[in-house]
Amino acid sequence: MADERLERGKQVRSEVLGPEHVKRSLAAASDFARPIQELVTEYCWGEVWARPGLGRRERSLVNLGMLTALNRSHELGVHVRGALRNGCTVEEIQEALLQAAIYCGVPAAMEAFRVAEAAIKAAQGEREPEPAASDGASGDGGS
Numbered sequence: 001m002a003d004e005r006l007e008r009g010k011q012v013r014s015e016v017l018g019p020e021h022v023k024r025s026l027a028a029a030s031d032f033a034r035p036i037q038e039l040v041t042e043y044c045w046g047e048v049w050a051r052p053g054l055g056r057r058e059r060s061l062v063n064l065g066m067l068t069a070l071n072r073s074h075e076l077g078v079h080v081r082g083a084l085r086n087g088c089t090v091e092e093i094q095e096a097l098l099q100a101a102i103y104c105g106v107p108a109a110m111e112a113f114r115v116a117e118a119a120i121k122a123a124q125g126e127r128e129p130e131p132a133a134s135d136g137a138s139g140d141g142g143s
Contacts, residue, residue, distance in 0.1 A: 006038065006042045009043075009045035010022065012045045012050050013049075017085070018081070021081075022041075056087075059086075064097060064112075065103075077118065078119075079143075093116055
């Protein structure tokens with residue numbers, strides 16, 4: 001079951017974040033960080049993201065609000081790109097961040113808007129995103 005969940009997690013994670021991102025994250029993981037990459041892939045992506053209760057668009061929008069609240073800029077950028085891959089519009093991302101501003105605070109939302117705008121531009125091929133500080137030992141980062 002664990003192997004199936006890990007493989008399902010790799011598939012879902014690749015579909016949401018892009019296969020290049022997932023390959024890079026897993027390949028860049030040190031021996032120390034490898035267990036957290038596997039845990040995230042298996043449980044976050046193979047179990048929760050694979051559940052039928054919410055669609056990927058909805059899960060993406062929920063994640064954007066939570067990552068804004070937690071002030072996790074690097075992960076927010078990763079998940080903005082994922083939200084676009086999941087069919088969220090730029091307007092929906094903007095609205096999710098405005099909603100977060102009311103409940104999480106304006107300073108968190110201002111940072112979220114900066115990160116999201118850079119990620120959107122990068123996804124649209126306009127320029128590379130600004131490097132953000134890593135939020136943990138996860139290879140090149142990004143769940």
